[in-house]
Amino acid sequence: MSEWGYVIGEEDLLPLSLGCAVLGTGGGGNPYLGMLRTRELIRAGAQVRIIPFDALDDTATVYALGSIGAPVVGVEKIKRGDECLHALRALERTTGRRADALISEEIGGSNGIEPIAIAAQAGLPVLDGDGMGRAFPEVQMTTFFIYGQACSPAAVADDKGNVVTFDPVDTMYRLEALARAVTVQMGGSAGMCTAPMGMAFIRRAALPGTVTQALRIGRAIVDARATRADVLERLLVVADATLLFTGRVTAVVREMKGGFSVGMAMIAGNGAYAGCTARIAIQNENLVLWVDDAVMACVPDLIMMVEHETGEPITTELVKYGLPVAVIGLPAHDLLRTAQALDVVGPQAFGYAGIDYDTHRL
Incomplete structure (x- = not known):
């Protein structure tokens, strides 16, 4: 070696x-x-x-x-x-x-x-x-x-x-x-x-x-905080991510089911998204993002909530009422976007038969 x-x-x-x-x-x-x-x-x-x-x-x-x-x-x-x-x-x-x-x-x-x-x-x-x-x-x-x-x-x-x-x-x-x-x-x-x-x-x-990708993203967050730069802006650039929504969490429904944590988070929009409502389906991870009932992103692409000012990632067990969040999206790796992979990790694999991944991919 x-x-x-x-x-x-x-x-x-x-x-x-x-x-x-x-x-x-x-x-x-x-x-x-x-x-x-x-x-x-x-x-x-x-x-x-x-x-x-x-x-x-x-x-x-x-x-x-x-x-x-x-x-x-x-x-x-x-x-x-x-x-x-x-x-x-x-x-x-x-x-x-x-x-x-x-x-x-x-x-x-x-x-x-x-x-x-x-x-x-x-x-x-x-x-x-x-x-x-x-x-x-x-x-x-x-x-x-x-x-x-x-x-x-x-x-x-x-x-x-x-x-x-x-x-x-x-x-x-x-x-x-x-x-x-x-x-x-x-x-x-x-x-x-x-x-x-x-x-x-x-x-x-x-x-x-x-592993080095995760290090690079994390270092960008830490450095932006230390230098009082715009953490969200830095995160979007370094992670090659897209801003999908900003707002405040208004409700969280969560339960243990079959060994999974499943539920839904609701977010009232602000800023450019004022007057809009988002919801995110959860099965341990964030699976689908809707904005005013339109699908904005879905698995296998990555959907993540971060605290708006600090860029702190908000894991599903810590989502709670009142949190100010930004929802960002990252495209999945090509190995997850093949027909063979989508049979296992696409929307249909999670029961969302009406969502076509290729229509909503980031």
Whole structure:
């Protein structure tokens, strides 16, 4: 393995958490808690190197991991911190293949930081990429599974040391159903690791550069705050995002359903959007944005609420009445825009049969 890459320092963790929260489209777990766990590991002497795909040859074995469950549970039920490590070790025992590197299932939210925390414990590097370029609520919604990752073995682990391994599993949808059911029994959140992948597959199916993308977005927010620049304006430029709406949250409906946090946020417009009303459908993440009943954006494109003045990303479990927000949109990666991918992560996959993605893509 090459020594290419970038060593994550404590000073990187706040920008990384902010960038992951933006890319998380409201989900992926609370990034602040993930930042705190990782900070303590680094302060204790752990070192984690972020490496590009070219740093490993085709014989290397890579495991993808992240948390599974509802974001609101992740705030109320604090992790022990080694759940994903236990799931990883279970798969290494099952397959007989030791990990050469880790990669995030999703760069969004706390899950963008989770592989760094686990790598710090396991002494492994983390690949600069992920399987979503954002966050999605279901296990099968990664470019890894969409483009051919094995459905098993996979494992989930909880904060009490319980580990459940799934092998064999016939489809990625079955894996989602089984893992979700076990996660509910584990209290609504758990750590998960999926089947090992080779680097030739990673180079074909993963989204490259998303860790450094999150760092770049987060650093722009931090720098704009420090220099008293217009944070929203800076964020739009650096993230290559579009301003979709501004206003104040007037209502939030949220409930736990089938292991997911589902609901709707309502926003009364202001400024250029005065007199307009927006609503955002939520299933862990923000899925669809309507303005006055017209679809403005939808999955797999990224829809994110940020606090208007500070650019602070507002995850779905923290949306509340009265918040002044800007809603921004980012186009999804091309790997998420193919017909094959849209069958898994497009509007119809979430039950929005009447929304055509190609008509509303950013």
